[in-house]
Amino acid sequence: MYYYGTTAVNDKGHLEIGGVDTIELVKEFGTPVYVYDVALIRQRARSFREAFVNNEVKAQVSFASKAFSTVAMVQLAEEEGLSLDVVSGGELFTAAAADFPMERVHFHGNNKSREELEMALEYKIGYIVVDNFYELDMLEEICAEKKQQMDVVLRITPGIEAHTHDYILTGQEDSKFGFGLQNGQTEEALRKVLQSSWLVAAGIHCHIGSQIFETTGFIVAVQKIFEKMNEWKTNFSFEPAILNLGGGFGIRYTSEDDPKAAADYVVEIIAEVKKQAELYALSVPEIGIEPGRSLVGDAGITLYKIGSRKEVPNVRKYLAVDGGMTDNIRPALYQAKYEAVLANKPLEKPTEVVSIAGKCCESGDMLIWDLPLPETDEQDILAVFCTGAYGYSMANNYNRIPRPPVVFVENGKAELVVKRETYEDLVRLDLSLNEKIKAKHL
Numbered sequence: 525m526y527y528y529g530t531t532a533v534n535d536k537g538h539l540e541i542g543g544v545d546t547i548e549l550v551k552e553f554g555t556p557v558y559v560y561d562v563a564l565i566r567q568r569a570r571s572f573r574e575a576f577v578n579n580e581v582k583a584q585v586s587f588a589s590k591a592f593s594t595v596a597m598v599q600l601a602e603e604e605g606l607s608l609d610v611v612s613g614g615e616l617f618t619a620a621a622a623d624f625p626m627e628r629v630h631f632h633g634n635n636k637s638r639e640e641l642e643m644a645l646e647y648k649i650g651y652i653v654v655d656n657f658y659e660l661d662m663l664e665e666i667c668a669e670k671k672q673q674m675d676v677v678l679r680i681t682p683g684i685e686a687h688t689h690d691y692i693l694t695g696q697e698d699s700k701f702g703f704g705l706q707n708g709q710t711e712e713a714l715r716k717v718l719q720s721s722w723l724v725a726a727g728i729h730c731h732i733g734s735q736i737f738e739t740t741g742f743i744v745a746v747q748k749i750f751e752k753m754n755e756w757k758t759n760f761s762f763e764p765a766i767l768n769l770g771g772g773f774g775i776r777y778t779s780e781d782d783p784k785a786a787a788d789y790v791v792e793i794i795a796e797v798k799k800q801a802e803l804y805a806l807s808v809p810e811i812g813i814e815p816g817r818s819l820v821g822d823a824g825i826t827l828y829k830i831g832s833r834k835e836v837p838n839v840r841k842y843l844a845v846d847g848g849m850t851d852n853i854r855p856a857l858y859q860a861k862y863e864a865v866l867a868n869k870p871l872e873k874p875t876e877v878v879s880i881a882g883k884c885c886e887s888g889d890m891l892i893w894d895l896p897l898p899e900t901d902e903q904d905i906l907a908v909f910c911t912g913a914y915g916y917s918m919a920n921n922y923n924r925i926p927r928p929p930v931v932f933v934e935n936g937k938a939e940l941v942v943k944r945e946t947y948e949d950l951v952r953l954d955l956s957l958n959e960k961i962k963a964k965h966l
């Protein structure tokens with residue numbers, strides 16, 4: 525078993541996290557339940573921020589809230605001095621609901637609506653990461669209507685496609701996001717912003733992918749951007765004050781993954797930015813990064829109750845849990861792999877290999893293939909590690925399954941931060957509700 529953050533085995537032989545016995549958590553909050561190791565999130569946030577402080581560069585470390593957007597997490601990000609990346613009106617509203625300082629909010633998205641842009645202006649957020657010409661024109665129009673200026677960062681695609689465990693230089697920019705850096709779109713967008721009375725050209729943004737282990741992709745992106753920055757200085761007398769390099773730093777899901785320490789990626793990126801700035805005699809911009817997964821991914825575990833068992837003789841043993849693709853769609857969507865143990869006996873020797881199935885009416889609803897486990901019975905609780913990023917945030921109600929609650933644990937204390945969804949919550953928006961049910965349950 526790999527010990528993430530504060531996970532440990534206590535004197536009862538149970539898995540504990542944040543100093544709290546996971547079996548006690550199950551008694552109190554039921555299953556499935558997402559549990560977050562707050563100390564580990566804080567540690568990650570601090571190490572990212574320290575990397576910039578130690579290297580004496582101005583920076584903003586933004587939590588990419590898409591990885592886990594809840595009021596409690598946004599408040600934790602604020603406590604740790606992070607900025608916030610949002611990609612929808614819903615995430616922006618969550619930031620507002622958490623009282624997050626709006627000047628540290630950055631708004632992303634490839635199809636922001638007029639209403640969402642108006643909301644961003646109303647909240648006076650830090651900057652909008654403009655993704656395309658449609659948005660640029662609409663934002664210009666709205667700012668003119670409201671007679672309000674807005675800082676704009678242009679999202680560019682540098683011509684690098686990064687993949688899990690790998691990166692490839694494509695040279696072409698086939699992505700739904702951003703302005704092409706190589707095909708003249710970025711210059712055209714930049715010209716528009718520089719001519720605008722309402723939009724203020726604050727910087728450049730690029731995000732090369734997610735769950736990346738190599739720094740090479742980031743380094744090449746920095747080099748390509750600086751090459752262009754040099755041209756922009758000559759052609760437009762423009763030097764971006766902000767260079768946001770997005771997120772994407774990989775984490776360990778299973779023993780197959782071997783990431784660097786989160787902050788080590790940053791140290792290499794900073795070094796390259798400084799090197800390029802010197803090479804072209806440009807100023808070192810404020811560097812932005814937007815870690816999502818690497819801030820919260822390995823801080824989360826999901827606890828499930830073991831249920832039915834099915835054996836296909838000489839083929840496979842299926843063990844079903846009381847959740848699945850509704851609370852963790854990543855295995856079904858990306859063939860993502862996870863490790864897990866029995867929370868009530870994590871150190872017991874495995875005696876069989878089982879495949880963990882979810883409870884949805886879908887053959888693809890599998891959480892883990894071929895997991896070595898000890899003999900299980902009904903009382904057993906399965907703890908799946910590393911579910912902190914894109915688990916809760918991608919949870920859904922397929923088969924009308926309510927979403928699990930979220931519990932934060934720290935220093936021996938557990939706090940329920942998101943309630944379990946109920947059946948009533950699920951039908952509340954249905955307008956043709958049976959009056960009897962309404963009277964009885966809602």
Ligand SMILES: Cc1ncc(COP(=O)(O)O)c(C=O)c1O
Pocket residue numbers: 588591609632731733734735770771772773814815816817818913
């Ligand atoms: C623009 C942008 N920033 C940040 C992130 C966060 O990525 P990750 O969770 O891989 O750090 C993403 C998602 O990949 C993104 O699209």
Ligand SMILES: N[C@@H](CCCC[NH3+])C(=O)O
Pocket residue numbers: 590734735854858913914
């Ligand atoms: N949701 C994805 C990552 C998407 C990143 C967002 N740009 C995941 O679970 O890995």
